[in-house]
Amino acid sequence: MDLSGKAVRLAAAALVVLAACGCQAGNGGRVGGNATATAAPTSAQTAPAVLESAFERVIKKVLPSIVQITTTQALGSGIVYDTAGHILTNAHVVGTAREFQVTLATGGPARKARLVNTFPAGDLAVIAVEDARGLTPATFGRSAELKVGQIVLAMGNPLGFSGSVTEGIVSALGRTVSGESHNGRPGAIITNAVQTSAPINPGNSGGALVDLTGAVIGIPTLAAVDPDLGAAPGLGFAIPSDTATDVARQIVRYGRVVNSHRAALGVRVGTAVDADGNPIGVVVGATTPGGGAEKAGIRAGDVIVNVNGTPTPSSNALSQLLATLKPGDKVRVQVRHPDGSNATVPVTLTELPSTG
DSSP states (O other), rough: OSSSSEEEEESSSSBBOOOOOOOOOOOOOOOOTTTTTOOOOOOHHHHHHHHHHHHHHHHHGGGGGGEEEEEESOOOEEEEEEETOOEEEEEHHHTOOEEEEEEETTTOOOEEEEEEEEEETEEEEEEESSSOOOOOOBBBBBBBGGOOOOEEEEEOHHHHHHTEEEEEEEEEEEEEEEEEBBBBBBOOEEEEEEEEOOOOOOOOTEEEEEEETTTTEEEEEEEEEEETTTTEEEEEEOOOOOOOHHHHHHHHSSSSOOEEEEEEEEEEEEEEOOOSOOEEEEEEEEEOOTTTHHHHOOOOOEEEEETTEEOOOOOOHHHHHHHHTTTTEEEEEEEEEETEEEEEEEEOOEEEEOOO
C-alpha cells in the first residue's frame, strides 16, 4: 500500500485512471459642508490582510483536531471525532491494520489506537485512541450547503509533513469518483464528492477539508491522475462531511454501518473480457440469497451488459452506476446467458451491506 494519495477514475470526465474575504471601504463624507474626510483604504488594499487573518484563525482552530495515523505499511491523516477518542479517517489509510500509532498535529508522544470498523465501499473508517486525554474534536459543517467557489483549506500530513495546510476553492460538487481496484475488486465509490483545487498529496487522505468558519466540510481522499500525463494538479476529491459523519455515527454507535443508503444488485461480479482482453461486461460469480438479482432469475455465469440502457463494460462501471441509484429502485438489467442468448429482466435493488 502506498502512502494515502490515490488515483481516481472520473465517472463522467476525460480522465480515465483510477484522485476573499473583502472589507467594504467606507465612503468619504463632507465635514461642515467644506472639508472632506480622508477616504478609508480600499477593499483591494485591505482584502489580503483580512483573508490572511481568516486563514490564521481557521488553522489555529482546526489543526489541534488533525492527527497523523501510522501503520506498519502506510501513513495518513485523521480527524478527532469526539472526546471519547474516536478518529475518523479513510478506509484505505487503515488498510488491513488493526492497531495504529496516532500523533497529534500539535505534538506530543504517539498514542496507541485500535480499529473500530471500516466501510470500504465508501472509503471511511473509525479508529479509537486508548488515551483520549486532551483531544480536541473538530466541528463538522453541512456539505449540502456548500457553494462552488468557496475558499477551502486542506489539512493533513502529506508525505509525513505533519500539520501541513494547502488552500484552494470548491471547484465542483456532486461528482461520482472511484479509487483504484485492488486484487480484482472494484475501488471505493464516492458519491456527491467535493472537487477542490486545494492540493491533495500522499498523506493528506483522511484529513480535513475546511471552510473559512473552521468547519470540516469534507475528507480529502483522492487525487486525479491522467493515464498519459501523470498527476493532475489541483484536481482532488473529498468525501462530503454529511456522508462521513453519518457513517461515523453508525460505526461509533453500532460498531458497524447498519444503513449504507446505497443500492445493490445482490451479485458478486468480475469483469468479462473478449478474446483480445477488452472488457465486454460484468460476469456474475454468485448471487446473494434473496437479493434482487436472484429473484429476477440472474444466475452465476450470466454477463451483465447494461443497466437501464447504460453499458456496464466492467465491474467498476457497474459500481459507479449503482452508486447513482437508491435501494428500492427498479431497474432493467440486460444479461447474456452462457449459451449466448440475451434477456432483459426487471430487478428491484436492495441495500448494499457493510462489509466491515
